[in-house]
Amino acid sequence: MTNRKATFFYGFLIALASVAAGMVLASRLDFTPASFAGTINVPATNSDPLDGPIDASTFRNIAHDQNPVVVSIHTTSPPRGRVLGGGGMLEDLFQRQPRGQQPELPDAQGTGSGFIIDKAGFILTNNHVVENATSIEVFLYGMNAADIGTGLAAKVVGRDVLTDSALLQITDMPNEPLSEAKFGDSAQIQPGDWVMAIGNPFGFTNTVTVGVVSAVGRTDQQLRPAAGRDLEMIQTDAAINPGNSGGPLLNVRGEVVGINTAIISSGAAASGNLGIGFAVPINIVKEVLPGLRTGKVIRGKIGVSVVSLPMTAADAKQYGLAKPGGAIVSLVNPGEPAAVAGMKADDIIVAYDGKPVIRSEDLINMVTRTKPGTTVPVKVVRGGKEMTLSVKIGELDLAAEAGETTTEVAPEPEAPAEPTETGIGVSIEPITPAVSRQLRVPSGRGGAVVADVSPRSPALGVLGPGDVILAINGTVVSSVDDVARGLEEAPIGTLIRVLVWRQGQEQVAVVRKR
Numbered sequence: 001m002t003n004r005k006a007t008f009f010y011g012f013l014i015a016l017a018s019v020a021a022g023m024v025l026a027s028r029l030d031f032t033p034a035s036f037a038g039t040i041n042v043p044a045t046n047s048d049p050l051d052g053p054i055d056a057s058t059f060r061n062i063a064h065d066q067n068p069v070v071v072s073i074h075t076t077s078p079p080r081g082r083v084l085g086g087g088g089m090l091e092d093l094f095q096r097q098p099r100g101q102q103p104e105l106p107d108a109q110g111t112g113s114g115f116i117i118d119k120a121g122f123i124l125t126n127n128h129v130v131e132n133a134t135s136i137e138v139f140l141y142g143m144n145a146a147d148i149g150t151g152l153a154a155k156v157v158g159r160d161v162l163t164d165s166a167l168l169q170i171t172d173m174p175n176e177p178l179s180e181a182k183f184g185d186s187a188q189i190q191p192g193d194w195v196m197a198i199g200n201p202f203g204f205t206n207t208v209t210v211g212v213v214s215a216v217g218r219t220d221q222q223l224r225p226a227a228g229r230d231l232e233m234i235q236t237d238a239a240i241n242p243g244n245s246g247g248p249l250l251n252v253r254g255e256v257v258g259i260n261t262a263i264i265s266s267g268a269a270a271s272g273n274l275g276i277g278f279a280v281p282i283n284i285v286k287e288v289l290p291g292l293r294t295g296k297v298i299r300g301k302i303g304v305s306v307v308s309l310p311m312t313a314a315d316a317k318q319y320g321l322a323k324p325g326g327a328i329v330s331l332v333n334p335g336e337p338a339a340v341a342g343m344k345a346d347d348i349i350v351a352y353d354g355k356p357v358i359r360s361e362d363l364i365n366m367v368t369r370t371k372p373g374t375t376v377p378v379k380v381v382r383g384g385k386e387m388t389l390s391v392k393i394g395e396l397d398l399a400a401e402a403g404e405t406t407t408e409v410a411p412e413p414e415a416p417a418e419p420t421e422t423g424i425g426v427s428i429e430p431i432t433p434a435v436s437r438q439l440r441v442p443s444g445r446g447g448a449v450v451a452d453v454s455p456r457s458p459a460l461g462v463l464g465p466g467d468v469i470l471a472i473n474g475t476v477v478s479s480v481d482d483v484a485r486g487l488e489e490a491p492i493g494t495l496i497r498v499l500v501w502r503q504g505q506e507q508v509a510v511v512r513k514r
Helices: 004-022 058-069 282-294 313-319 337-341 360-368 398-402 433-439 480-489
Strands: 070-077 090-092 095-098 108-118 122-126 135-139 152-160 165-170 194-199 207-218 233-236 248-250 256-264 277-281 304-307 327-332 348-352 375-382 385-392 426-429 448-453 468-472 495-502 505-512
Touching (some): 058 070, 058 194, 058 248, 070 122, 122 256, 152 282, 194 256, 256 282, 277 282, 304 360, 304 505, 327 337, 337 385, 348 360, 426 480, 448 480, 468 480
Antiparallel strands (some): 070 135, 090 256, 095 108, 108 122, 122 165, 135 152, 152 165, 194 207, 207 233, 233 277, 248 256, 256 277, 304 327, 327 505, 348 375, 375 385, 426 448, 448 468, 468 495, 495 505
């Protein structure tokens, strides 16, 4: 290694990312309650089968009927960066432009889209369209911003980071009655289905584009919102561009099945549609609508991180499972509900409240839907043996948990040693007294500290510099040789369970050797 400070700083960043990914089991967002009285009229979901002929007038009729429910949203806010990251490849669809060239004018103007769901002036859009906005104006279909200058004033009623959704209400209501969107059933949407997107790309109001659903249930690290939870998005090739954020994705009946949210771009300054766009399924948003209306979305949490890896029959046998499935617990937060119930890192959760857990996403969805304060039986497999834990579901304050991450960067360790290669693209070093102090490793524990991870290693993003390896596949290690031997002897294609000490607590990292 040529720069050990940089290595340990990189290790800190890996750990910090892991903490963010650890906030997978829920969110509670607090907002000022809306001042307007009354409840929201949530559109009913039409779950009838999507069938029937498509002819030359199908999309023309959808555009004619649904354009009036789509609005253009103009905001003023402090300058800000992109909400959904992705190394320059993934962009939100909110178009922002600086207002003025003088440094004393920091405000930025942006345009996005939304759609009306209630005649009382309630509008659904993306959270990132209105986040941090100091003023919001809504332009209805037929209102040209260039001609009239100002739109209808609106306010944020509630926002939710995890679904990237927000509920607005027009505070300066027009004289004419408003049109309302209809909801379709996003669970019915399949690859190949025709869809239409309506929005305001680059300020071209009520632009209509048509395409097909390219994929459903699309999850990826690039698609994760700030809290680190996977959203199972709809992928479409219907052309969507900056300014489309918050607009509807419609099925062939003109019903909303998603909220357009992000696109893959080339990373160029003037990036746009490349035929890969993403929409949040409307069924997911509909679940949080009551919380958005009251200004607070509440979800359950148990305080663990889980590994999102497909499990093979061989993996199941290695873990002592009857069949593939379950969620591997990689981290248990001290003092949280799972820890209080006795859950440990490397446990495999196979059932939650009597329902089987096939994937980690199943567990996440079930926990987030559970009312805080409820006690739920959770079945885990530990060392090949099943046991049931009683977990009292907690309520996560997302902002508070994000603030718990440490910003301490380990200083340069003493007496550097030559790293030892392990055969899987991970180099390791002995745990010197200085390293032990800096990383607060428990006395007498640890076999080696990760020095570097190759860009081609299967452990990239799973292990990072500064991780102290405590055990491999359940076997405690106490030296560099133990660690190297354990990693090298693991058969090709199998899962390697690496217990590490990271940011002051134990965590399991799971790597598939190749």
